Amino acid sequence: MKRILYFIAINFLIVLITLSCSEEPIPEPDAAILSSPANNSACLKGSSETGTIATVTFSWNEAANADSYVLEIKNLQTEQTTSYTTTSLTYSATLSIGIHYSWSVTSVNTTGKTTGSVWKFYLAGIAASNYAPFPAELIAPVSGAIINANGEASVQVSFTWKGSDVDNDIASYTFYLDNADATTQVIASQTENTTTQTLQSGKNYFWKVVTTDKVGNKSNSMISSFQIK
Known part of the structure; x- marks a missing residue:
């Protein structure tokens, strides 16, 4: 009888140790805070490649618990969205000049994903005295x-x-x-x-x-x- 109780106690301790050593569940990632291009801005930066396109660098702050990020860039004229996955806090994309865009970043980990704010910018290419409004x-x-x-x-x-x-x-x-x-x-x-x-x-x-x-x-x-x- 003592031996049975002994084995029960040992098994109980093993279960307790296993539970105490198990990892805490990973929470869903926080939303990334966008940095650049600024919201509602005329983006003049970027290296022009043919006169009609330019390379724009997008950047954001690190989000807690994020393993990777999905950058989504939407052409507000055609309504076409392009997605890029990266583990970095920056990404450079080649875009057409003279177009209004919106962009957002989704933080991703094994538990889930979180999408932050949506920002807009106009890829002007060169400075102008006035720019067209964003599409409503x-x-x-x-x-x-x-x-x-x-x-x-x-x-x-x-x-x-x-x-x-x-x-x-x-x-x-x-x-x-x-x-x-x-x-x-x-x-x-x-x-x-x-x-x-x-x-x-x-x-x-x-x-x-x-x-x-x-x-x-x-x-x-x-x-x-x-x-x-």
């Missing part, structure tokens, strides 16, 4: 949304967007909305970044916003679509 960010309705009219023939829909500009000189927004390709001008000029429209149910809608600055530079947002049932 369409916030609501979100693309692909289905709005329930609850049996009504029409419904009021609120549209919201966000504008930004390197020179901070946005003058107005032009609002386009129709059932085909967002080429019908509904509001020629307004300074507010929201509007409410009464729309018929049972139709698909497409909308966009053109941003104009004080010297006449313009930028087109992406086209967003939604449905009213």
Whole structure:
């Protein structure tokens, strides 16, 4: 009996030692803090290679518990996103000049991943006295949304967007909305970044916003679509 109790005690101690020596679970990584190119800036740095492209170096601060990073660069004109994976805190990418971009960094480890802030910049290449606004960010309705009219023939829909500009000189927004390709001008000029429209149910809608600055530079947002049932 004593021998049985002895073996039970030994096994119990082994379990305790194993549990006490086991590693703590690795927490998900923190978000990386972006450094450069600065947010809402005109990026003039980078080595021009052909006159139409330049190499831009992206940098960010180290994130706790991160094993690697995924840099995502989005061309705001074409809506195309390119991703790069690195263990470094910098990455150099070759981009087209004269384009607005957004970029973000996702911290990754074996437990999970965390995406931080999204910054924007304009790759000017050379200095200019004024730069075109960033394409407006369409916030609501979100693309692909289905709005329930609850049996009504029409419904009021609120549209919201966000504008930004390197020179901070946005003058107005032009609002386009129709059932085909967002080429019908509904509001020629307004300074507010929201509007409410009464729309018929049972139709698909497409909308966009053109941003104009004080010297006449313009930028087109992406086209967003939604449905009213």
